[in-house]
Amino acid sequence: MNYLSTRGLAPRLRFSDILLGGLASDGGLYVPESYPRFSAAELAAMRGMNYRELAFEVLSRLIDDIPHDDLKRIIDKTYTAQTYRYVTDQENAEDITPLKTLEPGLHILALSNGPTLAFKDMAMQLLGNLFEYALDKTGGELNILGATSGDTGSAAEYAMRGKRGIRVFMLSPEHGMTRFQQAQMYALMDDNIHNLVVRGVFDQCQDIVKAVSNDLDFKARHHIGAVNSINWARVAAQSVYYFKAWFAATHSNDQEVSFSVPSGNFGNVCAGHIARQMGLPIRKLIVATNENDVLDEFFRTGVYRPRPQTKHTSSPSMDISKASNFERFIFDLGGRDAAKIRSLWGAVETGGSFDLKTDGLFDRVAGFGMASGSSSHANRLDTIRTVYEVYGTLIDPHTADGLKVGMEHREPGVPLVCMETAQPAKFEDAIREALHIEPVRPAELADLEAQPQRKQVMDVDVDAVKRYIVEQG
């Protein structure tokens, strides 16, 4: 199978060719030439499979240039109870993403049992093993450069630590992450992990990454790569747990399930869209945002209008004003018209917006089964309190946004699955504010913040970052 760019001007490539890259050469995002589709009989045969078996069924349809035996080995090595070991319900330790039922027809899919307590481990751990496999084959090296405001950086570092041929240079802002998030990254002592703490804010970290990546000569000479959320392998890996949840929430193939997804870069919900294109009977994909409501505005009005400034909220991992994976969805919505995407994103990239209502494209959104809503700080705390008091379950602020918006679109007789994107222990301040209690942490992380830390503090200086990469590379 080939992958093509949403902007239509880049060469068609195989999975392994796009694995290590970011944007296509024309600035677009790679998507499969066509989505492989599971028949009803094939879906029925997948019921009862464990996570590893499901992952192989789904991913082997999307990855056809890695021999199946190798792919199976990579998947089996990734999705183990040992890696996803923070399952709170120990009876289900082998079920790495248990479906927790709050009441009949209302569920939370626990996706945050990996090493960094956020759902990003689900895809990033696979990415680490795929990268290692690809580099082993070619004998190549990769210097991963990234910027993080919290969860992505730690997930990437835990996935890449100790991997041959890979170094991680992760820029993080001096202020803005929780102490827990900082300690998760800075306590890593692996030789191939470099934490560069920038005396600035997240946007400045991101600007440095862009500046280094735009130096094409430097990028090629030093094998600079990325693991950001547009990476196709990450999105593909995330589609697996929609299958997993659908099987867990239904008894037969003729049942539909709605999913509510706390959203920032549109990666998670894009994976749901792909699962549906592959034949999974999804009724609604509910896009939940926080106060940064660009996506909610689009699904309500047809206007996509990224904001120049991001608001800082108590669900910080969704503080994003430009949803990088959104282009993949609009490509499909618009009937895969690359010229249309070039013109829409031409406007967005020069600080503008687009309105799909005026040209009739927005009418198709209903056919794609999308819904949306947004949440405020007060909504978030209320939801954390209600879920704790009514169901005895503690959820994190991002998951709370998802549940709040999901409930607004719940329909009788249709199971609703809310994606849990982080464990509450990662966002203690919000839990304290809502309930005046301390979330319980996994025992081995009890003294995380007290462990020795290793980090390199730097000014906002592109050349200093380049020099550091050269010296360590």
Ligand SMILES: *Cc1c(COP(=O)(O)O)cnc(C)c1O
């Ligand atoms: C990354 C993240 C999100 C947003 O996911 P997207 O794929 O960017 O939409 C939501 N919640 C948490 C906790 C995250 O880490």
